[in-house]
Amino acid sequence: MALLEILRYPDSRLRNRAKPVDTIDAETRQLVDDMFETMYKASGIGLAAIQVNSTKRLLVLDISEQRDDPLCLINPEILSKEGESKEEEGCLSVPGIYEPVKRATHILVKALDRDGNSIELELEGLPAVCVQHEIDHLDGKLFIDHLSRLKSTRIRKKLEKEARQADD
Numbered sequence: 001m002a003l004l005e006i007l008r009y010p011d012s013r014l015r016n017r018a019k020p021v022d023t024i025d026a027e028t029r030q031l032v033d034d035m036f037e038t039m040y041k042a043s044g045i046g047l048a049a050i051q052v053n054s055t056k057r058l059l060v061l062d063i064s065e066q067r068d069d070p071l072c073l074i075n076p077e078i079l080s081k082e083g084e085s086k087e088e089e090g091c092l093s094v095p096g097i098y099e100p101v102k103r104a105t106h107i108l109v110k111a112l113d114r115d116g117n118s119i120e121l122e123l124e125g126l127p128a129v130c131v132q133h134e135i136d137h138l139d140g141k142l143f144i145d146h147l148s149r150l151k152s153t154r155i156r157k158k159l160e161k162e163a164r165q166a167d168d
């Protein structure tokens with residue numbers, strides 16, 4: 001297992017779009033395991049492959065308090081959405097920023113698990129929000145893209161400044 005580097009906004013590689021995984025081979029499973037390790041180390045609840053500079057269409061999450069309920073979704077696809085809520089979100093790639101985002105409250109999602117089994121999950125609340133946030137990453141989208149232009153510009157400037165200061 002290995003810790004991976006998490007790309008930070010405004011890194012342009014966060015705009016890459018993921019490609020479907022054809023075969024779940026040893027390399028893919030290694031990536032999944034490394035992503036779990038990286039997510040747990042960073043105290044995150046979800047991580048998409050795009051965030052660690054891989055274009056494989058997969059994500060990992062664990063929203064449990066005990067950090068003992070890992071879920072891996074490969075080639076996830078939202079089949080249906082219902083309801084609407086606006087909850088505060090954050091992102092390991094956009095550190096220190098928390099803003100409310102409008103999302104569906106219920107989703108039906110299908111995917112493959114780490115062993116390649118087909119799964120279909122009905123999710124609501126936080127897991128539903130988390131999966132929508134991570135699937136956005138796989139499409140090159142960030143949660144701040146859902147905010148007003150004024151707000152997202154302010155966030156970009158703040159993080160660019162922080163990145164420059166970190167380089168000094």
Ligand code: NI
Nearest residue numbers: 090091092093
């Ligand atoms: Ni994120």
